[in-house]
Amino acid sequence: MSDSESETPHNNRSITLSAKQxxxxxxxxxxxxxxxxxxxxxxxxxxxxxxxxxxxxxxxxxxxxxxxxxxxxxxxxxxxxxxxxxxxxxxxxxxxxxxxxxxxxxxxxxxxxxxxxxxxxxxRLPSLRITSSSSPFSNSNTDQDALLTFKNAINLESDSMLNKNWSTNASICSWTGVSCSLDHQRVTALNFSGFLLHGTISPHLGNLTFLQSLDLSSNNFTGSIPSELYNIQRLKTLNLSSNQLVGGLPSGIFTNMSVLVEINLRFNNLSGELPSDICSNTPKLKRLLLSGNKIVGKIPKSIWKCVEMEDLRISSNKITANIPTEIGNLTKLTFLSMFSNHLEGEIPSSVFNISSLEIVYLSDNILSSSVPIFNSLTRLQLLYLDSNYLTGGIPKEIGYLTSLQHLKLNKNNLTE
Structure with a gap:
């Protein structure tokens, strides 16, 4: 019984069961x-x-x-x-x-x-409604159940906005932080950024099958990212940044959620490696923001499959090995940040063939060899290559970077 949206509900038949997920x-x-x-x-x-x-x-x-x-x-x-x-x-x-x-x-x-x-x-069984495909929009009570379970997993003060505003006597679409579709009154967005919430992320959020945007950033959520979130097939934006989340980097986000445009998990305590097939099932991904975690391992060569990528930030982790030349195939990339890792070897010349690049942070790694030759980077505004092991001279082509405003090459082994 699919939750997928069709033009019109064909009839109003639904089964309400409390069978566990x-x-x-x-x-x-x-x-x-x-x-x-x-x-x-x-x-x-x-x-x-x-x-x-x-x-x-x-x-x-x-x-x-x-x-x-x-x-x-x-x-x-x-x-x-x-x-x-x-x-x-x-x-x-x-x-x-x-x-x-x-x-x-x-x-x-x-x-x-x-x-x-x-x-x-x-x-006595955990609650979930099972609805026939022929009635894909009649499940707003499931959304309410999921939201109330989410609220119960948070440590709230008595005067909290969620306690005051989230009344079961009112439509969930009027609740603080909740947005719904106008036609079917299903929850499509949750925004609790900066609410200073304490608690864990309820796995029941995975029952919000019409959700397109989830923003829980800048709170104090602890624990791991629940795997049930991978069920939200319509999700386009996932922002869990600036919390205290732990556990492995959730590979299911990259394998089960094919319409994602933005993944923002910055500034947590997530560990593990980047999935080897990181971009195989996320063809629409434009922003991948993973800085400030404890990610290890190497950058997968499959990164090139994120052909829509515009913003890639994986700085301040523990990533090792070389920068893959395949990054040069991200022809829409504007922001590249990989500073404060353990990257080594050469800086691939393919990186500096990306004409859309505006910001490049590669500082504080173990990169060696010479400074690469730059070709047609007319949009480049910031280039930080400091605190590496680069050798040789400074290429004259840097003088052709007409938009360049900030350049750092100090703390290398460069000659004049």
Missing amino acids: FAEFMRLNVSQKTSNHQPSSLESIGEVRLTDKLNGDNYHLWVKLMRRAIGGKGLASHISGVTDPPPPTDPHFDRWQQRDDCCFNWIISNIDASLVNEPSRLC
């Missing part, structure tokens, strides 16, 4: 290989009858079996949230809706009647 679990685990398989006819689909129905005590096993069963029927796309439902005008819509009905009925028929009929038992 069922829909999002399905999204993360349904294999793409299975979802590409489609049964040849509706008659060939058959039924899904699990040996054990969901009874409140067997959630994890039940989800695995249900996921496998629906995927095996070739209908994984109806629960993965990857494929958008067709509009009603599509000639294949009736066929799609029949298949969606099958998935809907399979889920219902494999839930023990006693669990559905006893709300008190449902309430």
Whole structure:
């Protein structure tokens, strides 16, 4: 049952269950290989009858079996949230809706009647609504539940704005820090920058499937970045900078969130290495800001796949090895900051073939060899290469940098 947006809600059918993160679990685990398989006819689909129905005590096993069963029927796309439902005008819509009905009925028929009929038992399970693709916009209560759980993970003073303003008697779209879509009243943006909040980031934010912008910067959030955030397939801007977050650099951000334009995790205590396939699944990424952490390892050569990259900042970490020549393929790059790492070897000449460059910080590394020749950097305004091990003379081409305002070459082994 996809949350993907279609033109019009086809009907108002939805199931409200309190099954622990069922829909999002399905999204993360349904294999793409299975979802590409489609049964040849509706008659060939058959039924899904699990040996054990969901009874409140067997959630994890039940989800695995249900996921496998629906995927095996070739209908994984109806629960993965990857494929958008067709509009009603599509000639294949009736066929799609029949298949969606099958998935809907399979889920219902494999839930023990006693669990559905006893709300008190449902309430003991972590809350999440499961909504059919045919009603992708009826889940605003899920958004409210996710926000309230987020609030409960924060240590708030009694006079806090969130305590005063976040009333369940009012629309969540009127709550401080929350923005919604005008047509469907789903949460599309959260902005709590500079609220000085203390606490952890609730994994239930991953249930805000229509969220496009998440800004929790300049607070005092601790703990790790919850993996459930990777479920937010519409997210374009993620800003968790200037907190006290720890743990490994979350690779799922780079592999599961294909529409991201900005990732800002600066000034935390994140560790680990940059993913080797860092740009393989983020083709729209323009700003990658990771400065001021404890990232180790080398810069992956796959960085060149972020062809839209304009701003790359990975300074003040513990990154080693050479600067890959592939960075020269980032032809839209304007801001490059890699100072205060352990980068070594030559500065690739390809870097200074990027005509869009305006700011370059490579100070305080172990870079050696000569200062590279500059070609056509008419926009370059700032060039810091100080505190390295550069040798040789200063190339006369620096005099051709007509926009240059700040130049640092001190603390090297340069000759006149």
